[in-house]
Amino acid sequence: MLNVILAGLGVRGRHWAQVIQRSKRAALAALVDPSAEALARALAEFGERPAFNSVAAALDALEDVDAIVLANPPMRREDIILLACARNLPLLIEKPLALDLEEASRLVAIAEAAGVSLMVGLNFRYLAVTQAKRRLLAERTVGAVEFARFTYERWRDGRRPDLNDYPLVMDQPMLWEQSIHHFDLMRYVYRREPLQVQCQSWNPSWSMYAGDSNVAALFEFEGGLRVNYQGVWQGNWAAPGFEWRSDCTDGIISQREEFGALFYARRDETALTPVALPPHERWISETRALFDAFVGHVVDGAVLQCSGRDHLRSLAMLEACIQSSASGSRVHIRDVLTRTGEF
Ligand SMILES: NC(=O)c1ccc[n+]([C@@H]2O[C@H](COP(=O)([O-])OP(=O)(O)OC[C@H]3O[C@@H](n4cnc5c(N)ncnc54)[C@H](O)[C@@H]3O)[C@@H](O)[C@H]2O)c1
Structure with missing residues (x-):
């Protein structure tokens, strides 16, 4: 049994x-939250057990801990x-590792220097829809991807009690x-690294967020793959919208909901073919698969997935977007990584 301390008991905790x-x-050995x-x-909600207001206090009090x-x-x-x-103690830490690439890079270096495994909570990789899409691409069901459009639209009410409010x-x-x-x-899905991005972020007049809640970015990945991204937290319809469409050499793959709804079609087919996916409990099924991968690494010695070091490459995409939006210029991901000593 892996004895786990869980620190942070908000929405995600x-x-x-x-x-x-x-x-x-695994066993939930102790709960930690300063609140x-x-x-x-x-x-x-989860039953009486040792509880502490800091990780330091929990570690002082407990002998038998295997992971955090x-x-x-x-x-x-x-x-x-x-x-x-x-x-x-191995660590499984929620995304994003930090709100700054340099800081994240320092945290990864600390863990690596100590020989401690650091996995990042990228649960969406473990959705059945993500795994199925990755297979469709690997098997070239509709050929090789050349460009894509990723649209995520939401009016996120940051004041809702079941959502965190620090992003406001x-x-x-x-x-x-x-x-x-x-x-x-x-x-993860395209198995390619990004090369450059042109991005703008902005806030619409009705935004409840102090910082930019909306983002549009055009990425170029290795092999000439273009991904056109629009992600908005302050669209102006409470009903969410999602489509991630990949245009491939023989047809398209289309994911039409954040947690499922996968289809493909060859160029001349008039109807989309649905891909069967197993039943899914939102936030739980995919988090369970992520946790199983962590336990598999810590207990069975399986390869560490979603490592902190790999995460730095996704964080570099964010930093590149921020720089591009501020300067109005295209930004090379390699330059961002080089500036933080990550290349
Ligand atoms: N992977 C996902 O799908 C997903 C979903 C939601 C949130 N998250 C991530 O999870 C993390 C937490 O988000 P949330 O929505 O639960 O936020 P939240 O504000 O709802 O909860 C955070 C909790 O952490 C506690 N806390 C603050 N400092 C602490 C400390 N030093 N030690 C222990 N606890 C501390 C707070 O008191 C609060 O109870 C963030 O990194 C967020 O991005 C991930």
Whole structure:
């Protein structure tokens, strides 16, 4: 049994508590949150167990700990990572690792220097729809991809009690909190690295966010693949919109919902062919698969997936978008990585 400390008991931490509690290979050894209210709510929801207001206090009190899952906001994580490294505890940390590529790069270096595994919580990689799309592309069901359009539209009410609210005052909330998943998925599904981007981010007049809530970006990936991205947190319709369409040499692949709805069609076919996907419990099924991969690495020695080092390449896409939007110029991802010493 892997004894896990879960730190951060907000919206995401409560998904994690369910996943760890339901795992046959792990136990929820302790809960950590500086908010007494969050701790009390989690104890009521997931049962009495050791509870602490900091990771340091939990590690001082507990002997038998094997890993830490960190679901606090992506600020000031360094002290916790240093504590985990001092105890040689593997870490599974929510995305984005930090709100700055340089800081993220430092955190990865700290863990690597200590020989501690650091996995990032990129749960969307583990959706059945993502895996199926990756297979369609690998098997060239409709040939090889040449360009794509990724559209994510939402009116995200940052004041809703079941959503985190710190993005309301962040710089670039859409990019750091949401687009990071989309950019990571592009790299993962297409198995190619991005080369350059031209981007604009902006806030519409009705935005409730202090920083830019909307992003449009045109990426070029290795092999000439173009991906045209529009991600908005402040569209002006509460009903969400999603389509990720990949145009390939023999036809298209179209994902029409964030968590499923996968189709393909050859050029002359009038109807889309649906791809059968297994039933899915949102936020739980894919997080369980992510957690299984973490346990497989820590306990069975399987290769570490979603490593912190790999994550830096997706974070570089964000930084490139921010730079491009500020300067009005195209930005090469390699230059961003070189400036942070990552190339
Ligand atoms: N992978 C996903 O699908 C997904 C979904 C939502 C959020 N997230 C990520 O999860 C992280 C947390 O987001 P959230 O929505 O749960 O935010 P939230 O604001 O709802 O909850 C964060 C919790 O962390 C606690 N906290 C703050 N500092 C802490 C510390 N030092 N130690 C322990 N706990 C601390 C807060 O008191 C709060 O209870 C973020 O990185 C976010 O991007 C990921």
